[in-house]
Amino acid sequence: MTGRRALALGLAALLLVGVGGGIWYSRTSLVQSQQVQLAQQQAVTARGLIGSEKEAFFQDERVREVLASHGVTVTVQKAGSRSIAGSYDPEQYDFGFPSGAPAAVQLKAAAKAANVYTPFYTPIVFASWKPIADILIANGIARKLGDFYYVTDMPGLMTLAGNGTRWRDLKQSGAFATGKAVLPASTDVRSSNSAAMYLALASYVANSQQVVQSQEDVDRVMPVVAPLFLRQGFQESSSAAPFEDYLALGMGKAPLLVAYESQLVEFWLRHPQRRNSEMLILYPQPTLYSKHVLVPYTPAGERVGQLLESDPQLRVLAQEFGFRTGGDTHGPELWAGKGVPAPAQLVDVIEPPSQEWLERMIVGIEQRFK
Missing domain, CATH: 3.40.190 (D-Maltodextrin-Binding Protein; domain 2)
Incomplete structure (x- = not known):
């Protein structure tokens, strides 16, 4: 093979790689853009009644940003778990989020909720x-x-x-x-x-x-x-x-x-x-x-529960607030790495x-x- 032919083949290969990479990048960007547009089209605001120990979590800017990336904005109001269990009101709230399973059971029955979510516990x-x-x-x-x-x-x-x-x-x-x-x-x-x-x-x-x-x-x-x-x-x-x-x-x-x-x-x-x-x-x-159980009243509340339970970024953020979670790591692993053993x-x-x-x-x- 002559040097000129080898050079030509090399340039052709580079061209193919470049074209393929461009197509991949364009498709990836298109998919990401579509996902963002879909999230924006389905954007919802959910209002929840929560236990006080979760207020700082929902106010954290990083939590807000992750939720926003999924088209979800959450506003919360604090109450005791016993009060939450007796305050089912789908006209005012999209979900109730007491800090104990017994209160959540009562709330689930009142809301006739098909699903509940337990994103963290302590x-x-x-x-x-x-x-x-x-x-x-x-x-x-x-x-x-x-x-x-x-x-x-x-x-x-x-x-x-x-x-x-x-x-x-x-x-x-x-x-x-x-x-x-x-x-x-x-x-x-x-x-x-x-x-x-x-x-x-x-x-x-x-x-x-x-x-x-x-x-x-x-x-x-x-x-x-x-x-x-x-x-x-x-x-x-x-x-x-x-x-x-x-x-x-x-x-x-x-x-x-x-x-x-x-x-x-x-x-x-x-x-x-x-x-x-x-x-x-x-x-x-x-x-x-103490199991933190989210009971959804509306589709917006359902989306919040799904995200808190499944999104890996939200799990890590919950662990940074001291909560144990599901997933591959549960919290103590992260805490030990930061000098807080449990x-x-x-x-x-x-x-x-x-x-x-x-x-x-x-x-x-x-x-x-x-």
Whole structure:
């Protein structure tokens, strides 16, 4: 083959590659353009009633941009999960997004929703401090396993709370030898999901490690679980304010705060300088997951639920707010890479009672408040 012929063949090959690449680029651009146009043509605005702990997620500009790329704009209003469950109104909202599965079941029935979506979840934990954890370990209530702290004797903790035991009465309590009662602080069970999930957990322990599922069970556990809330004094209606007090006022105000894992993980991700402080998570054994379930009322709400559950970008963003998600990675992998370790799996996990029995317990406590 002569050099001139080889050159000609090479130029022809380059021409073919160039033409093929141009066709591929044009088709790709056309497809992308069509997808954008289709999304714009189908653009919707969805209004949702949500739990307060998801407000920052929906206000994040990155979340808004991902939703907008799919032609979806979301506006939200905050409410307690119990209020959301009883506030089905398709004239005002396109979806309800409570923070617990029992409330979502009630809402699904009211909305006659064919589908619901559970894009993320988080376990109930105790936000605490290392000196408090050390006292609980010395008294056989907690253990440190590897890098994590666990309340391994939930019945024992509830007994201390029920007996009115003071921190100064415990062994090796020098770091917190106060007259403050050993009583986990929670939000108001009459309005807040985190308190309702704590009630679900406490009722399981009080019911001989069985989920409450009858009036007989309710009658059995009420004398044990009601004082856990009645003896606290003033309680906030949402989980944000007590967590702010925990951060600002320290263990003197909140030695044991019922919280969501997501609250602490998000805080540490955003404030790396606080990761080496004495703040820590105590994981109850057993614990339960607070499942964030979106119930759609309209086609617009359906689109929001589908995107939150399936879009990989939204999953990662949810994980950055401390939530665990479905998908190939669930959250702890991302957090560990950013210096915030969390157990990859929690084994001792229970389910809450059905909404009927949980509501009966809440109403029973509500009546005792009066």
